[in-house]
Amino acid sequence: MINIRFITNIIGKLLLIECVCFLLCVLISLLYGESDTLAFLYSAIITGITGMCMAYIVKAPDQILAKKDGYFTVTCIWLFFSLFGCLPFIIGNTIPSFTDAFFETMSGFTTTGSSILNNIESLPHATLFWRSMTQWLGGLGIAVLFLAILPSLGIEGRDLYVAEVPGPTHNKMAATFYSSARKLWLFYLSFTALETILLMFGGMSLFDAICHSFSTMATGGFSTKQDSIAYWNSPYIQYVIMLFMFIAAINFGLYLTALKGDFKRIFHDEELRWYTIIIAVCSIVIACGLYFNGWAGAEKCFRDAAFQVVTIMTTTGFATADYLLWPTLLGLLIFVLMFIGSCAGSTAGGIKVVRVVLLFKNSFTEMKRIIHPNAVINVKYDGKSVHPTVMTGVMAFFILFMIVFSIGSIIMAIFTDDIATACSAVISCMSNIGPGFGSIGPMDNFSHLSDAAKLFCAALMLIGRLEVFTVLVLFSKAFWKR
Structure with missing residues (x-):
């Protein structure tokens, strides 16, 4: 059975972390002398009291977390954080509708970046800061944050990690798990600080640079401006953000390898190599297409193409150009990239490059087996044979992902007027990208959708962020058996 009492303790302690984040926003609101101070203060009090009750009043004599508990816990963490995270929007009347506030908050914590806001600049600074902070916390994973700072609880952390971290990570952090979790957050914080400094050199204010x-490091896509990155019209800022989007979407396990001095492992990583090749090839193809269609000069064509390829493939969702105005074939390429995503074990969403590569390799290997039926031919990745169970898992994930996408598109078609909006809304939410096609393009948002459509999209965000299986397994009868 699920260890409900211990899971309640865990969620309660995490809510206390969210309470501290609210108090930080109170300080920012006081600093700018704006109207949302009480909204964050009341939110901190409500969240803090609830967290204290869950963490210390509910006793858990059996402090054991099984793998089954891990899946349930991670799903509950995202739901609870989003439910309490939308309080400042509702109490402060910046987003008075619960559905809209929940959608915006879930979009933040799942690092999707889809929004319902039509006048972002009118929001108070603390609200904008909280909005960006939801993505930063959700980026590397609230569960990994929890493991990094609360190891004294004695939880078997790998079960939470496996349930939360996207993709079939082939760089496991086994022996020194808790130490690795802390190192990941130190790396995450360091690169966030470095990007902030570089953006300030480009003319951004300290506040905008931090947000x-x-x-960026969460591959989320929330901006403090309605026009997103296009607001600054700065090649320097665009190239800096492009670089850090690329960095954030690389398997974080490789960075731990680099910290140990094993740089050879990075240069020989097959997923990183294909990730780089796909981005480079697609950027060049789209840049050439734009240039020969008279979009702009050579440099701007390359910059617009590269930025949109990187922001879509890393599932960040920032915008510098409206790809809906591009030739149809180039838009189709962008749509395909929405499915692929980037590297496993990163903050990004999507199917992941490693799975796509393994699927293609398995297809070609199967053709060889047909030609040579008596030969023993295995799929190889990074120079090693891939175990059949891994391939089964990859194929099962891909099939389930496409089934959810197909059914989701049919359901969304009920709520929308055109199939482009319906299909792109589903894949945008499942891959945690943000913008899509049709009426939810890079220069539009989700505000015009019905409440039912928004709640459905929020559910897709959670399913996609937690890798489909983690959420859907909760609906199976076998999961709840002893």
Whole structure:
């Protein structure tokens, strides 16, 4: 059975962390002398009291977390954080509708970046900061944050990690798990600080630089401006953000390898190599297409193409150009990239490059087996044979992902007027990208959708962020058996 009492303790302690984040926003609101101070203060009090009750009043004599508990816990963490995270929006009347506030908050914590806001600049600074901070916290994973700072609880952390971290990570952090979790957050914080400094050199204010660094390192996409990165019209800022989006979407296990001095492992990583090749090839193809269609000069064509390829493939969702105005074939390429995503074990969403590579390799290997039926031919990745169970898991994930996408598109078609909006809304939410096609393009948002459509999209965000299986397994009868 699920260890409800211990899971309640865990969620309660995490809510106390969220309470501290609210108090930080109170300080920012006081600093700018704006109207949302009480909204964050009341939110901190409500969240703090609830967290204290869950963490210390509910006793858990059996402090054991099984793998089954891990899946349930991680799903509950995202739901609870989003439910309490939307309080400042509702209490402060910046987003008075619960559905809209929950959608915006879930979009933040799942690092999706889809929004219902039509006048972002009118929001108070503390609200904008909280909005970006939801992405930063959700980026590397609230569960990994929990493991990094609360190891004294004696939880078997790998079960939470496996349930939360996207993709079939082939760089496991086994022996020194808790130490690795802390190192990941130190790395995450360091690169956030470095990007903030570089953005300030480009003319961003300290506040805007911090918020955009939060969103970039989380591959989230929330901006403090309605026009997103296009607001600054700065090639320097675009190239800096492009670089850090690329960095944030690389398997974080490789950075731990680099910290140990094993740089050879990075240069020989097959997923990183294909990730780089796909981005480079697609950027060049789209840049050439734009240039020969008279979009702009050579440098701007390359910059617009590269930025949109990187922001879509890393599932960040920042915007510098409206790809809906591009030739149809180039838009189709962008749509395909929405499915692929980037590297496993990063803050990004999507199917992941490693899975796509393994699927293609398995297809070609199967053709060889047909030609040579008596030969023993295995799929190889990074020079090693891939175990059949891994391939089964990859194929099962891909099939389930496409089933959810197909059914989701049919359901969304009920709520929308065109199939482009319906299909792109589903894949945008499942891959945690943000913008889509049709009426939810890079220069539009989700505000015009019905409440039912928004709640459905929020559910897709959670399913996609937690890798489909983690959420859907909760609906199976076998999961709840002893």
